[in-house]
Amino acid sequence: MGLRANPTQRQRRLGLELRRLRLAAGLSVGEAAAVAGLGPPHLGHIEAARTAIPEVKLRALTDAYGCRSEPLVDALVEMGRSTGRGWWSDYKRHMGGQALDLAELEATSQSCRSFQWLYVPGLLQTADYVRELIGGGERDADPELRETYISFRLRRQDAVLSGALRLHAVIHEAALRMQFVPPHVMRDQLLHLVQMARLPHVQIQLLPFKAAHYPPLFNTSFVLFEATAPELDTVYVEHPASSPFLSEQQHLRDFSKTFEGLQAIALPPIDHRSEREFSTDRDSLGLIHHLLYTL
Template sequence: MPPKRHLTARRVRLGAELRKLREAMGMKSKEAAELLGADSVQMSQIESGVAGVSAQRVRRLAAHYACTDDGLIEALVSMATDRTRGWWEEYRGVLPPVFSDTAEVEHHATALREIVITHVPGLLQTADYARAVYTYMMPGLPGSELIPRVEHRMRRRSVIEGDDPTPYETIIHEFALRVRVADRQVAQAQLREVMERIEAGHATVRVIPTAQDGFAGADASMMHACGPVAQLDTVLRDFPTGTAFIDAEPQLKQLRTLFRKVEKASLTPAASRDFIHRLAKEL
């Protein structure tokens, strides 16, 4: 198959998983290429996501790599044959690739679990809130760049609000709910929006009160996108240098443990709903 014009997160992940299977078998890239009647350059392109790979080749490689996990194999085949061109493709070349890659990962997730400490989650933000965050974090950003950023963030919400919504659970620190990124009116509207998403069944929200004992996870923010099998989970974490897409099993295991620890420090969904309701009345 010819090289892809754009390196998408999904294609890169497929290549990375095929490489993991090859390396676990102790096979060199050249040996794997020979099994496909290809050369080392083609194999490198497949494993880096530059070139696509057919379902037949995925199955052939899995067999040669002695992979017996049928669930994983079928998931990889699905990734190889997927031709989805989602709404996020409209933003390639308009916004940095991470915007489209994030939306793509969210679209294909079987469930989404998120921890946020400093801001209301992007999937629950109002347009005014998102605009205030982008304007503050990127001063001088021209309207031609600000408008598509806010629009993209609003369109991401379709993953939890559409006809076939993805289950979404988020843990929000009280600080994120209280901080006014703009003014009182924007803050009130944002809390109403969170409450409406809860009542509509689009989000399960847990709150970590500032006074809660046993919470030391100020840097715990993450988005955990669950895959069709656990090996294909992805965790997105934002750093000053950019967003990291984490898929190495040791790191995934550590971050799953961190999520459970943070969850233990949060209120129940019912208590969290009441907490947000009281907070809204205070503003």
């Protein structure tokens, strides 16, 4: 079997985690390969995500590395077993690897914490909002391809919001005041956020302009995905020039701390139980009511 030319994010992450465990155990590639009955070049290809690893070899390696976390080992085994096929496979001809990797990551995570300051998060966008954004940003795109982008976005929403993934979104007020879309589209979008907040696994907070302060990285949109094993958490950062997926433990700690700071200074979450004709509460629902009035 030939070596992979374009490994997926899941395959790269598996290789990176095996390398991280090996280095933490103080073993060279040659020493680790001998334990698992592999040639050093073979293990090198595994760590570089250029080839797969059988479960028995993977378990031999994690045992040699002194990894005693059953959730982590089981998660690594599952990553190795996975075919990577899902609903996103239908879009392989049209969508880039980054979009497909994101869809697979959403499908395999337990929860995600999202911060967005420029747009409404993709998983919470209405169809009309998606169409306006993509239509405005991809004016020269082929109409059929544009509809494929829209279809992909809506399929992501269906897959995530109808599943068990817990979503906690902090949205800056700026994203709800941007005039990228017509007022009636934004009005429907605001009402949609209130509806989505009714789902038991969705929590939405708004970060107002009048917040007292901002944590570091407040101007960086990101999503923190939580895996079955904390060591496999991943940060997705919207950046056009470099890899958007971060897995270093320090990165995970930094972004998790940043989200906690954002959560603390944001308004209380949208709570449908507080819906009433008039309210003086300073909360996310109250800000949405104000924004609706200004449209």
